[in-house]
Each structure stands twice: as C-alpha cells, then as structure tokens.
Amino acid sequence: MRAAVMGAGSWGTSVAKVLVDAGTDTVIWARRPELAEAINSEHVNADYLPGITLPGALTATSSAVDALMGADIVVCGVPSQSLRPNLTQWTPYIGSDASLVSLAKGIESNTLLRMSEVIAEVTGVGDDRIAVLTGPNLAREIAEGQPAATVIACADEARAVTLQSAFSTRYFRPYTNTDVVGCEIGGSAKNVIALACGMASGIGFGQNTLATIITRGLAETIRLGVAVGAQIETLAGLAGIGDLVATCSSPLSRNRTFGARLGEGATMAQAQEATNGQVAEGVKSCSSVRALAERHQVPMPLTNAVHQVCHDGMSVADAVNSLLGRSPKPEIYRD
Ligand SMILES: NC(=O)c1ccc[n+]([C@@H]2O[C@H](COP(=O)([O-])OP(=O)(O)OC[C@H]3O[C@@H](n4cnc5c(N)ncnc54)[C@H](O)[C@@H]3O)[C@@H](O)[C@H]2O)c1
Ligand SMILES: O=P(O)(O)OC[C@H](O)CO
Structure with a gap:
C-alpha cells in the first residue's frame, strides 16, 4: 500500500x-x-x-x-x-x-x-x-x-x-x-460555529455562552445535515459533536482564534494578517454553508451571524444583539 x-x-x-x-x-x-x-x-x-x-x-x-x-x-x-x-x-x-x-x-x-x-x-x-x-x-x-x-x-x-x-x-x-454527507456537513459547519465561539470568547463571554453556541450550533448543523441527506447519528458522533467541541474549545483552532481576534476588535484584514498564511476555512465557508442552508430553506442563525460579521461589516456586538433579539422558540424545531 x-x-x-x-x-x-x-x-x-x-x-x-x-x-x-x-x-x-x-x-x-x-x-x-x-x-x-x-x-x-x-x-x-x-x-x-x-x-x-x-x-x-x-x-x-x-x-x-x-x-x-x-x-x-x-x-x-x-x-x-x-x-x-x-x-x-x-x-x-x-x-x-x-x-x-x-x-x-x-x-x-x-x-x-x-x-x-x-x-x-x-x-x-x-x-x-x-x-x-x-x-x-x-x-x-x-x-x-x-x-x-x-x-x-x-x-x-x-x-x-x-x-x-x-x-x-x-x-x-x-x-x-x-455517511459521507454527514461527515462533510459536520466538518464544514463546525468551522463556522468555532468562529462564533471565538467571537464570543474575544468579546469577553464565558463558558455558558460557549456551551450555548456549541449546542445551538449542533442544532443548526443537524437541521442542514438532515435536509441534504445526512444521518443524525453521524452528527452525534466524532465528525459532528466531537469535532465541534474540539474546534470550539481549543486555542489551537485557527477558526476559533480568528473569531477571537474579531471579538477583541480586530478588523477582518488584521485577523487575516495574523493567521500567517494558515487557513481558517470557516471564513469562506460561512457564506457557502449559509447559501446551502438558504437553498434548502434551513434556518441557521449562528452561521448567518458569522457571515454578517465576516462579510457584511456587522460588529460582533451587533451580531450578539441580533441573535438574542429573535423571537422565542421551542428548543427542538426543524422548520
Ligand atoms: N490543521 C488542522 O488541525 C486540520 C485538521 C483537520 C482538517 N483540517 C483541514 O485540512 C485542510 C488543509 O488545512 P491545513 O490545516 O493543512 O492548512 P494549512 O493552512 O496548515 O496549510 C495549507 C496548505 O495548503 C497549501 N495551499 C494553500 N493554497 C494552495 C493552493 N492554492 N494550491 C495548493 N496548495 C495550497 C499551503 O501551501 C499549505 O501547504 C483544511 O480544509 C482544514 O480545514 C485541518
Ligand atoms: O484549526 P481549525 O480551526 O482549522 O480546526 C482544525 C480541525 O479541523 C479540528 O478537528
């Protein structure tokens, strides 16, 4: 071999x-x-x-x-x-x-x-x-x-x-x-959620906020995954929650680190400069994941917020306010 x-x-x-x-x-x-x-x-x-x-x-x-x-x-x-x-x-x-x-x-x-x-x-x-x-x-x-x-x-x-x-x-x-589809959706979506966790950490929020983002990030990942043919069990496994937790928690993650810089007040250009050429995949994939979700009419509020910060000039503080200003919902919803 x-x-x-x-x-x-x-x-x-x-x-x-x-x-x-x-x-x-x-x-x-x-x-x-x-x-x-x-x-x-x-x-x-x-x-x-x-x-x-x-x-x-x-x-x-x-x-x-x-x-x-x-x-x-x-x-x-x-x-x-x-x-x-x-x-x-x-x-x-x-x-x-x-x-x-x-x-x-x-x-x-x-x-x-x-x-x-x-x-x-x-x-x-x-x-x-x-x-x-x-x-x-x-x-x-x-x-x-x-x-x-x-x-x-x-x-x-x-x-x-x-x-x-x-x-x-x-x-x-x-x-x-x-389940190739589930593995790929899990791997792509977690980078976007790790950016959100980094932003929350950078702006000064603690573990409750991070746990909330990870858990609600998994919920929107599962919604997208199911819509494109993934199995929920895959997203409950290593390629889903496993990778999500590792990436959202670790200072070694380039995506989390990139988000943290934005949360601390860096511009996109400054955060990009600080990567030293290493790739933070979620910066580009937040737009394609969001577009895929729109195609399948799947709500992904965290992914949308990350896209707005990275590509629409929204501040992290405004993204937080926008997320918290949404209407109340039951915890488990699919529409
Ligand atoms: N680093 C990790 O911990 C890790 C773990 C699992 C998966 N991944 C994924 O693996 C993939 C590769 O990431 P990485 O961590 O090795 O990235 P990296 O930033 O460490 O390195 C990127 C590599 O790709 C090369 N490269 C960049 N643009 C290129 C181009 N246009 N043509 C050819 N080569 C090019 C660079 O020279 C470099 O060798 C990413 O999708 C990442 O999400 C990374
Ligand atoms: O450093 P990141 O954020 O690209 O994440 C690396 C790996 O995907 C973690 O499994």
Whole structure:
C-alpha cells in the first residue's frame, strides 16, 4: 500500500506522519521545493509544525506527478477553495483504482459542492473510491502522538475498512462510516460555529455562552445535515459533536482564534494578517454553508451571524444583539 499526501500544510503533514507510523509507504507533496527539501533532509516542517520531528521514512517531493505515480491512496490535503484547480492538474496521474481521501473541511464557494462532490466532478471517479477523513483532529496534537479518534467515511464500506487499516496507529484510531454527507456537513459547519465561539470568547463571554453556541450550533448543523441527506447519528458522533467541541474549545483552532481576534476588535484584514498564511476555512465557508442552508430553506442563525460579521461589516456586538433579539422558540424545531 502506497500513499501520496497532496499538501504539506499542518494537517497534510500530520496525516503523512500518521500514515508512516501506521506502516504505510508514504510520500508528501509540497508546493515549495525548499519545504520538500527540509522534510527530506531535516525531517521538519518548520512553517506549519515547528518542533515536531517527522519520521525518517517520510519522503517529500515538489513534483505532483512523482508523488501520484503508483499511489494506491491519494490524500487531498489542500484547502477547500483550492482543491478544484489542484485536482484538475493531478487527475491524469491518479491510478485507475486509487482511493481518493479528502481532508478539507469546507464547502466550495459558488458551486456549494462538498469536497467529495468536487472530487467526483473533477476526476470522474465513482463514489465507491472517494473517502473523507474527519473528526476531532487538531493537527499539532495528532503530530505529537496524543490519542484521538477519527472517521473514515466512504460509500463503499469495504474500501473504508481498507483505509482504516492504512491510517491506524497506537494513537490514531479511525472508525468507519458510510455517511459521507454527514461527515462533510459536520466538518464544514463546525468551522463556522468555532468562529462564533471565538467571537464570543474575544468579546469577553464565558463558558455558558460557549456551551450555548456549541449546542445551538449542533442544532443548526443537524437541521442542514438532515435536509441534504445526512444521518443524525453521524452528527452525534466524532465528525459532528466531537469535532465541534474540539474546534470550539481549543486555542489551537485557527477558526476559533480568528473569531477571537474579531471579538477583541480586530478588523477582518488584521485577523487575516495574523493567521500567517494558515487557513481558517470557516471564513469562506460561512457564506457557502449559509447559501446551502438558504437553498434548502434551513434556518441557521449562528452561521448567518458569522457571515454578517465576516462579510457584511456587522460588529460582533451587533451580531450578539441580533441573535438574542429573535423571537422565542421551542428548543427542538426543524422548520
Ligand atoms: N490543521 C488542522 O488541525 C486540520 C485538521 C483537520 C482538517 N483540517 C483541514 O485540512 C485542510 C488543509 O488545512 P491545513 O490545516 O493543512 O492548512 P494549512 O493552512 O496548515 O496549510 C495549507 C496548505 O495548503 C497549501 N495551499 C494553500 N493554497 C494552495 C493552493 N492554492 N494550491 C495548493 N496548495 C495550497 C499551503 O501551501 C499549505 O501547504 C483544511 O480544509 C482544514 O480545514 C485541518
Ligand atoms: O484549526 P481549525 O480551526 O482549522 O480546526 C482544525 C480541525 O479541523 C479540528 O478537528
């Protein structure tokens, strides 16, 4: 079994380390030749995972063609909005029975497609070969070997089981699932809710507010998920509540941190500048998640508020007032 991890950001690098630790022959593709060289010679990715020593068996290349040749598993590790152009270039070199595993947690702008749908559209590959890896997996904690579970979802359960084995280590425990839709909706929506939690924290609110946002964030995620065909059980699991809690609670989350900066009074430009080039997927996905919800007539008030702060110039304080000014409702409602 040979894996190619396409993308050497923080999560691509951590996942490549997991694969090597699981005994899977792995190459990682980095856009910049100097990063590939540093991984090969110094076994570090100082930009994204400083202080982490990568396995000597992990090889890196800046040639996408070299990485993809002979790969049984192609791991798509670039951010959501850049998956399509990259995959378009990679497609001619992807093997005819290779599994394609998506790591990105987002919804494509304009098309409102989930990442597995983008993969299917660009490559023409069937659903039985497209998988999603998602769960409460902050890259740095996984790279440090801290124990965590994840979900590998694929419509073809047998393929999910094969992938489960390729990614299993003593610290990283994948569970299989066939609900690709639920896993992708959970992963995309939680980034938006983590932005809201960061904003609340940044403006000075405490744990009651955070628990309220997490719980009501899950409620609107479930509403959207059910509308697009997800199973509620998936959103009650690692890819839903699990990832939501990890991302909304951790200072390691880029989405939560981005929101906190806005809550502290930073402008969007200042918050963007402070990311040092790391992606906070929810900033773009809040618009596509909101648009997907509108298409299915699903109310997502928190997602809408995050969109208004990030893209309509609303202040965090006004977003709070707007949310609290809504009419009273029963806790469980679906319309
Ligand atoms: N970091 C995490 O803890 C984590 C965990 C789980 C899932 N994810 C998801 O994984 C995906 C990748 O995130 P990450 O954390 O590795 O991001 P990152 O910000 O750490 O790195 C992004 C990587 O993508 C590359 N990149 C950026 N734009 C590109 C483009 N146009 N073409 C090709 N490469 C490009 C960058 O060079 C970099 O290697 C995201 O969707 C994220 O939500 C991240
Ligand atoms: O750092 P974030 O906010 O992109 O979140 C990272 C992971 O998705 C957590 O599971």
